[in-house]
Amino acid sequence: MPHPDSPTRVTVISASMGAGHDGAATELTRHLTAAGFLVDRHDFLDLLPARAGKLLSGAYLRLLTWAPAGYQRIYAATEHERRPNPAVRALLRGAERRTLATVTPDTRAVVSTYPGASQVLGALRLRGRLAIPALTYLTDFSVHSLWVAPGIDAHLAAHAIPAAQAHEQGAAGVTVTGPMTDPRFTPADEDERRAARTRFGLPQDTPLVLLVAGSWGVGPVREAAAEILDTGVALPVVVCGRNHALAERLRADGVAHVHGWVDDMPGLMHACDALVQNAGGLTSLEALAGGLPVVSYRCIPGHGRTNAAALDEAGLAPWIREPDQLAPTLTELLHGPRGRAQREAGLALHASAPGPVPAVTAMVRRPLPAARPSSTGMPVESPMAGVVPAQRRRIAARQTVPGRRADADRPVMPGRPGAARSGAESRRARRRTVLMMAAVAATVSLGIGAPLAYAYGDSPGHHFGALTHYLEDDDR
Known part of the structure; x- marks a missing residue:
């Protein structure tokens, strides 16, 4: 817990997909700083594995330029889906570790201005790995389903119309905060x-x-x-x-x-x-x-x-x-x-409204919960800081869970101390490598192949189904 007299730290995560998400993050940072917060800014594209962010940005630009009809088809097909498809989930899961690393122990809230970052933050909240509030500032006037992430504590909208769309899709904590723009944008005489x-x-x-x-x-x-x-x-x-x-x-x-x-x-x-x-x-x-x-x-x-x-x-x-x-x-x-x-x-x-700073301030002042339900509905102990420290994660990984034996109870091969643990670490390392490869493949697929596949009646999700099942079986 930060000292009561010290400035409160907030992390803002945007994405350099065009300039809109970054522009909103810039204004949010300016407003929060003026209100006395310390703000850390991060680009979500830098948090994706294997330099997938640059590939994703480039593929999105080429898609809008070369295959706009394909992009329209995939957007319409996914606009109201309750959950991202397996390829998207595999790609986003690869950003979780780096996203957690952006949150310092004295951070009291994380605000996203990009839907992919919101999905990652929501997943971390659901699994108890992120113990501080996560908020989404909706930069669009309409709300695609990817903006609405289970686990996000509050969705902040510039107007009642995007707020209503977010609410209809199950968003939590929907609040109309009004827009944010640079104060230089004023009427001219x-x-x-x-x-x-x-x-x-x-x-x-x-x-x-x-x-x-x-x-x-x-x-x-x-x-x-x-x-x-x-x-x-x-x-x-x-x-x-x-x-x-x-x-x-x-x-x-x-x-x-x-x-x-x-x-x-x-x-x-x-x-x-x-x-x-x-x-x-x-x-x-x-x-x-x-x-x-x-x-x-x-x-x-x-x-x-x-x-x-x-x-x-x-x-x-x-x-x-x-x-x-x-x-x-x-x-x-x-x-x-x-x-x-x-x-x-x-x-x-x-x-019409004061902007998102009051909503962020109210969320920051809430006491941290003693426990938060996991994605399975079971309570998860919340860490004292914003994220679970790396050492605590390693200890937790060695604790006994239903259906598995603790490391201390596992048989060790003669002459090879810790062989069982080394095997588990090797499997996790292989999964991380495969995940990075999948992220690149999913990025290319989502950037060019997926819209065209939707356009011609073939869903891209099944191509990644078995791979994603393998990746999501990783015990974390």
Whole structure:
């Protein structure tokens, strides 16, 4: 237990899958630090075995680029599943040891902004290996089943719609905390608008629509830019993130205002009159905080479409599904009462709740439980610190469990002291090696093969069934 006068330590785990999860983690870290917490940040992709995180990120990007229909099919097929498939479970289990290592003995809570990390933390909580609260901050406006992990103590949502979706899928401790954005995202007055346009070399007296596609610049961005230009309602200002090839193609298409990665995104939003987005992530919330009306158009598959539907349902951003609706909708947002109403709704969203810090604070102040049920329903003794120390785990592994003999009772071969124990350690080592190999295979399968298999009617889960059964039989 930390000294009562010392700052409370919280661990935040994100993932560099694009910039949305990291952006939410950055803001969460800033808010927690301002409230007096000490915060440790970790990237979940670094916690996966055998460098699987880099493979997973790259495969996901290629999937969105090369096989968007396949990604849509797997997203729809798994959107409401109660449990990840065996390949995903095998991959995530390989991250448990490193995830535990991120939690120091004085840490009082762990907050995840990435669903894979939440699944690992929930599993550790259920098995009694993580004794401090684990929370999930839902970065999307819609909730895929992977976000809802049994064992997680609280799920924090920016709005009532994702909160209701999480609750329907069985999430624990669902709380509407409101969104988090950088305080620089604020409405601009006329002088700030003109200064921003001058800085970015934009025309002063022309309506401008900011077109964004995330840090990776994925989706049919060129089509959207051309169609905005063809409406004659406004000029597109396109942000391509780190997709340099896309920026070059847009310039070749004749789009005059194209940017790569933009450090001063608040300033660029000050220069524009509306935002067109295709993923419904953090940038949409930033635009709403800045008083920009937002529209969803030509959305990427999966979470891009479900986020667009949720934002539309909330009255925060219309989802344009047909190109012939683009011009009239932009006209209403730029010049009509609909635009004023959406600006007010976006600002009201950010004023509706104080953010997640009070919820984290309340969870941290709860006393640690004396015992927590395991995944089998039997009580598990909670350790004094946030995780079970390595030495205590080794002692526990040698204790007698039903159906097995303690190490002290096991026969030892003459001339080979500890042979039985060495054999058990060898089996565990082999399983760890196989697990790392399975993680790489599962990553590739989930990144490319699994969506295509779903697309053509073949489930990838059975390919990993026997292997996962073998891995999950490991006694921990």
